[in-house]
Amino acid sequence: MGQAAPVSTNHQEKLERLLELSAEIFADKGYHNTSIRDIARASGVSLAGLYYYFRSKEELLFRIQERLLRTVLDDLRRRLDDVHDPRERLRIFVHSHLRVFAQRRPAMKVLVHEYDSLTGEHREHIRALRHEYMETCLGILRDVRRFCGSGDAVVLRVAAFALFGMMNWTYTWYRPEQDVSVERLAEQLYRLFLGGFLRSGDAGRHLDRCAEPLGPGDAPWRS
Amino acid sequence: MGQAAPVSTNHQEKLERLLELSAEIFADKGYHNTSIRDIARASGVSLAGLYYYFRSKEELLFRIQERLLRTVLDDLRRRLDDVHDPRERLRIFVHSHLRVFAQRRPAMKVLVHEYDSLTGEHREHIRALRHEYMETCLGILRDVRRFCGSGDAVVLRVAAFALFGMMNWTYTWYRPEQDVSVERLAEQLYRLFLGGFLRSGDAGRHLDRCAEPLGPGDAPWRS
DNA sequence: CGGGGGTTCGAACGTCCGTTCGGTGCGCAA
DNA sequence: TTGCGCACCGAACGGACGTTCGAACCCCCG
Numbered sequence: 001m002g003q004a005a006p007v008s009t010n011h012q013e014k015l016e017r018l019l020e021l022s023a024e025i026f027a028d029k030g031y032h033n034t035s036i037r038d039i040a041r042a043s044g045v046s047l048a049g050l051y052y053y054f055r056s057k058e059e060l061l062f063r064i065q066e067r068l069l070r071t072v073l074d075d076l077r078r079r080l081d082d083v084h085d086p087r088e089r090l091r092i093f094v095h096s097h098l099r100v101f102a103q104r105r106p107a108m109k110v111l112v113h114e115y116d117s118l119t120g121e122h123r124e125h126i127r128a129l130r131h132e133y134m135e136t137c138l139g140i141l142r143d144v145r146r147f148c149g150s151g152d153a154v155v156l157r158v159a160a161f162a163l164f165g166m167m168n169w170t171y172t173w174y175r176p177e178q179d180v181s182v183e184r185l186a187e188q189l190y191r192l193f194l195g196g197f198l199r200s201g202d203a204g205r206h207l208d209r210c211a212e213p214l215g216p217g218d219a220p221w222r223s
Numbered sequence: 224m225g226q227a228a229p230v231s232t233n234h235q236e237k238l239e240r241l242l243e244l245s246a247e248i249f250a251d252k253g254y255h256n257t258s259i260r261d262i263a264r265a266s267g268v269s270l271a272g273l274y275y276y277f278r279s280k281e282e283l284l285f286r287i288q289e290r291l292l293r294t295v296l297d298d299l300r301r302r303l304d305d306v307h308d309p310r311e312r313l314r315i316f317v318h319s320h321l322r323v324f325a326q327r328r329p330a331m332k333v334l335v336h337e338y339d340s341l342t343g344e345h346r347e348h349i350r351a352l353r354h355e356y357m358e359t360c361l362g363i364l365r366d367v368r369r370f371c372g373s374g375d376a377v378v379l380r381v382a383a384f385a386l387f388g389m390m391n392w393t394y395t396w397y398r399p400e401q402d403v404s405v406e407r408l409a410e411q412l413y414r415l416f417l418g419g420f421l422r423s424g425d426a427g428r429h430l431d432r433c434a435e436p437l438g439p440g441d442a443p444w445r446s
Numbered sequence: 447c448g449g450g451g452g453t454t455c456g457a458a459c460g461t462c463c464g465t466t467c468g469g470t471g472c473g474c475a476a
Numbered sequence: 477t478t479g480c481g482c483a484c485c486g487a488a489c490g491g492a493c494g495t496t497c498g499a500a501c502c503c504c505c506g
Contacts, residue, residue: 030255030339030340031255032253032254032255032256033255033340113336116253117253117256153411153414154411154414154415155403155411158403158408158411158412158415159411159415161392161393161395161396161397162389162392162411162412162415164392165388165389165390165391165392165393166385166388166389166392167388168388168392169384169385169387169388169389169391169392170384170388172384173384174384180378180381185381188376188377188378188381188382188385189381189385191376191377191419191422192377192381192382192385192416192419192420193415193419194419195418195419195420195421195422196414196415196416196417196418196419196420196422197415197418197419198418199414199418199419199422
């Protein structure tokens with residue numbers, strides 16, 4: 001969790017360093033299990049000194065989430081610009097999401113894990129940004145369905161949440177250092193989802209020639 | 224969150240009622256943000272009285288998670304018994320998981336959301352049960368791949384976590400009362416996953432005839 | 447050299463936390 | 477009737493929590 005950094009004159013830099021550091025601690029211990037004193041200790045700033053940068057502990061949590069969410073939205077919008085092919089747009093969506101999430105692991109864990117910890121206006125603000133992101137995703141999926149002709153056996157909303165689930169769940173298991181690279185991960189999840197999304201209308205048709213194990217003797221499902 | 228229940232003579236019944244009630248509160252407020260006093264108030268049992276049933280707050284959390292995990296594992300084993308077809312086994316896996324999760328929503332949120340809150344032996348114990356469940360899932364996916372011939376472009380581990388992500392993420396959005404039924408949800412997620420899993424080896428092949436929107440004027444992705 | 451604003455701090459406030467202690471009442475066996 | 481163990485409770489302990497207050501520091505403008 002690191003020691004106090006050498007110097008950073010600019011106010012904004014100090015603030016962002018505190019956000020980054022706090023995100024690490026929140027991700028590690030959980031928001032409600034982290035005390036302002038923990039953050040003070042890790043940052044080298046005094047307890048009272050922190051309150052010069054944040055009005056409250058919850059505002060600190062809010063700023064972490066808002067910052068990452070804006071990054072995600074900006075990155076996505078920039079990369080989607082002037083791309084028209086629906087599949088490619090979906091591919092970009094998945095890659096963008098996972099790239100940012102891998103680059104900012106602590107903040108992303110806080111974003112997906114500590115949304116419930118927000119209250120009142122903070123929560124409402126984040127909810128609105130999340131909603132915007134979700135709408136973008138739904139728009140892309142609608143285009144894929146319309147122009148690439150997937151069936152409509154799967155409710156779009158369910159498909160979108162399934163995709164978010166696949167991507168966001170990575171915070172529980174994916175470690176960029178010891179797993180496949182982010183690009184390969186993103187490509188695999190993209191293909192996994194797209195294949196199912198496009199084929200979901202006629203599921204079972206291409207499965208007819210599925211072989212079958214011989215019997216209990218050969219059974220590989222008994223642990 | 225409910226009032227104190229009328230009566231329940233048996234010790235085991237009282238204990239399970241406390242587990243169920245605590246799960247609701249933990250799910251609602253989060254483990255670290257819930258006090259034993261909250262549980263005492265909601266259950267009608269005195270603060271000290273709770274410690275007759277549990278050695279500590281963490282043991283309470285542990286029992287909730289262990290109980291649900293054993294239910295999930297038992298339900299799955301029972302339903303997989305004497306089913307050999309790999310696709311059908313996968314289908315049963317998804318349905319079983321989501322059915323139990325929908326039946327016990329509070330406990331399932333606690334299970335997926337508060338694993339990090341466990342420490343020491345409690346955590347290790349739950350980790351082992353989770354591992355067992357994951358191995359069962361991997362076994363099923365291995366069979367599907369072997370006998371139904373999906374490619375191996377997607378690492379099995381990634382596919383398994385993607386599936387878990389799709390299913391577990393439901394706790395953030397799925398409400399059985401106002402969404403599609405659990406059976407339909409399970410069927411959709413099953414098809415979504417299986418389609419992608421079987422087709423992941425040759426992604427793109429069946430996408431060649433994908434149409435394309437006309438241009439920025441028609442662009443549906445601009446919100 | 448004087449002073450004012452941006453920045454940081456030590457110390458304290460009031461509250462709530464998990465847990466423990468010493469009991470009390472009750473039902474049942476002897 | 478006595479005694480014992482199960483089920484439960486009121487009250488308290490020591491500590492940690494988020495937040496605030498008033499003062500100090502330091503740099504730049506005059």
